[in-house]
Amino acid sequence: MGPQVDPVPEDDSRPDSADVVIIGGGIIGVSAALFLAKSGVSVALCEKGYIAGEQSSRNWGWCRRMGRDPRELPLIVEALKLWPQMEELTGTDVGFRRSGILYLCENDADIAHQENWLKIAGDHALDTHIIDGAALSALMPGATRSYRAALYTPSDGRAEPQKAAPAIARAARRAGAHILANCAVREIETTGGRISGVVTEKGAIRTGTVIIAGGAWSSHLCGSLGIRLPQLVVRASVMRTGPVEGGPDNAAWGRNLAYRKRLDGGYTIADGMLNYHHIVPGSFRYLSDFLPMLMQDWRMVRLRAGMDFFTGPFGLKPSTDPDQTVYEQHRTLDPMPATARLDEVHRKMEEVFPLLKGAPVLQRWAGFIDTTPDAVPVISPVQSLPGLVIATGFSGHGFGIGPAAGRLAANLATGDSPIVDPKPFRYERFIDGTKPRPTTGV
Template identity: 45%
Template sequence: MRFPISEASPVRFGGEAPKACDVVVLGGGVIGVMTAWFLAEKGLRVTLCEKGRIAGEQSSRNWGWIRQQGRDMGELPIMMESMRIWKSLAQEFGERLGFRQEGVLYLAKTEREMAGFEAWLSEARAFGVDSHMVTSGAVAERLKGSVKGWTGGLLTPSDARGEPWAAVPTLVEGAIARGAVVLENCAVRRLDRQGGRVTGVFTEKGRIGCDQVVVAGGAWSSLFLRAEGVAIPQLAVLASVAATEPMAEVFAGNACDDDFAFRRRQDGGYSIAPGSGHDFFVGPDAFRNIGVYLPVLKKDFRSTAFKAMAPAGYPDAWGTKRRWGGDEVSPFEGVRVLNPAPNMERIGRVQAAMASAFPGLGRPKLRAAWAGMIDTMPDVVPVVDRVAAVPGLVVATGMSGHGFGIGPGMGRVVADLVAGDAVGHDLARFRLSRFSDGSRLVPGPSL
């Protein structure tokens, strides 16, 4: 059982590449799509180039959570703006996005976990979130038929859910309607630079002249940037997800503890996943960045399974080419859509945990299972910044599994950054120089 978006999925957005535009956006995930949307709204000529399919990778393979809860304080104001944008998008596109504000509930097994929730809430209150702590009894009332006996939880009623596989392909239609050009099966191979400044890109469909380029390539961003002499300590971890057959509703929103996470789906089933735990393929970048990742590994070591090597062609596979020219076939053309096999052992444990917590439901039956590669950073917050060494180059990557929900707000921010307009938020937390200026990296919340 595999997720339906793959290299075999039909190309919806083809055609010839334009000879020139103002901005090229690299990557057809939610960040790239919404950046193109807002750039087009500003009247800029924008071309979005996607090596495979729109939302073919993590933007359609995530949990579908649209949450303010548990956000890093640097992200929270942008996420709150994003929630406002999601609501306006739902008015434009209706049920196609699957947007519903049914709340997010984090579940605590211990008083220590409750203290962690409270610590986050004590900071977040200053931003005006509607999050609040809930008691064990209140959790039992909200989760119909639960017998687990959680200590309590953290609830944000205004948080929401969406259907990623449907939402992002729908949003790209909005970007096109506003004037963006979108090209699938169009890998950007290299930048074209004159005097160090961006003057265009070389794609598999030819050169596109432009003054600015936005790299929003998800798990592929580091590979592209390193070929251009720009290093970011980005790694990719595999996250497994499954969709159940229709089941009785125990909660209309999204909930999780460290054993399982679930989101109600439009089809009456749930998207389910491990509450914590990923698989990591060890490759050259892992060794290159081991020092900067040690604090995170110490924190999450027990929930990470290390694999000896990635499948051939993956961004950090041992055999993946690291150097190529603008007139050469690039690694991005070798794997149009990352479509890793899910860890069914992990999914099986999720099924068992849900059956134990909700015995009336029985063991969830699966309709499909899939996996995606999450682009992560050592402090679990993205890079959103101009590259000082390469005028005209903007990086918007490393969303660390949080990109779907924040995508509309972050797209607006990146578009203003490109246009030279006031972004309205403090982006210091996301600066590229934090990896080279001696700053102490502080990981975001692990909620």
């Protein structure tokens, strides 16, 4: 079962119409709703389950510039301007702290890899630099293992996934947005070749603009409109401990382990490398799109075959109830965590930080990460269907970039000046013959 998420009260009524309808109540969708509502646009957000029920509450909680694909750097710079404002914008402490992030290097090859990122990032690297020796040891109090060096960004930080999106959703409602939980969109309607409305399980909403911010569900939603969106999902597992005294206050990534200090004093811990992909029909449909990434990152993804191919949420026959869509059948994706793998990661963490021994493991969970063939999101209008904007495929780095990505989606939905150049995130790159340029990000 996923982590407990701060509640968001449901709206009592569904509007008959809205300027913009957003599908998906993750951090991207609620951020778009907030900025639209604050600019006077009428907006209705429809979430089939509860706000932040899926990956927006299940991620590591990192807010990082470091290690990103160069195409994302301008957007994360804007996001890191918004995160410090989040408590004022929402009236809630969402746990954002500029506590710094480390990418740990075990050998010369690791150091060379991180130095290459510094060259690519250029001016966007800002305060990122290589550290070693005593400077690195000071950032890892309690560690009994030393590392050759680390890439370090003091201005990167962390926030609490279980608090952030719900707080933004509540702020969006106060600004005038309708936040409709347990309200699946069954159909996106078109008239005369453009968006004209949505049909939800609670009734229809007329609109000229729809933002699909459905995370793992976005490709399925686009497919219902005849739009090919190459997107697959990988299963990532996470655990959290009880409070620990004396450990590092920052976050770090290393081979086979990653950690983040939590606002409650415990640690979020995960495998730094390995995720799982469950083979579904889309795995074959988009094989040619994802093959370059699979060949590059084959050590980081393990394939799993099973009944998911037939009866899973993205399988051949995901729904058997004629009165319910697949979105209602699967209100919240809640996959089982890779418990054995997490136990191994926990042992490695205790070897590096013996002070973690005895700290209780309070919870383990997993989530489905929506990925694109180049690991860069789609934040884009669709030229073939006026009124449709897609904001998805954040490939495991959507939480930190979320507020700015939502703002960009809102800009594109209304035709306002975009917060950054949206060209790197255009949907058409997947259908116009552009070859994907995948990056690992670390």
